Amino acid sequence: MSVSIKSLGIEHLDIEERLSLVEELWDSIAADSAAVPLTQAQRTELENRIADHEANPDDVVSWGDVKASITERLKK
Numbered sequence: 001m002s003v004s005i006k007s008l009g010i011e012h013l014d015i016e017e018r019l020s021l022v023e024e025l026w027d028s029i030a031a032d033s034a035a036v037p038l039t040q041a042q043r044t045e046l047e048n049r050i051a052d053h054e055a056n057p058d059d060v061v062s063w064g065d066v067k068a069s070i071t072e073r074l075k076k
Helices: 014-033 041-056 064-073
Strands: none
Touching: 014 064
16 A cells, blocks of 8 residues: 555644644754755755855745745645
8 A cells, every 4th residue: 555645644634733734844854954955956956045145134924934935835
C-alpha cells in the first residue's frame, strides 16, 4: 500500500494541524537535505536568491506572517 493522505487519515485533521504537519515534514526533509543533491538549475536559483537577499536584507516577510496569511486564505 502506498502512503497517501487518506491512508494516513490526514484528511481528518483541521487546517492548523495539517499546516503543522507540513512544517514538521519539511523540517525532516531539510535535516536530511544532503541526501538530495541540487540540480545545476536549482543551485543557480539558490545563488541568485542569496545574492538578492544580500543586496536587500530588509526585504523579507517573517514565517509567522506567511503562516498567518496562508491560514487566513484557507479559511475563505
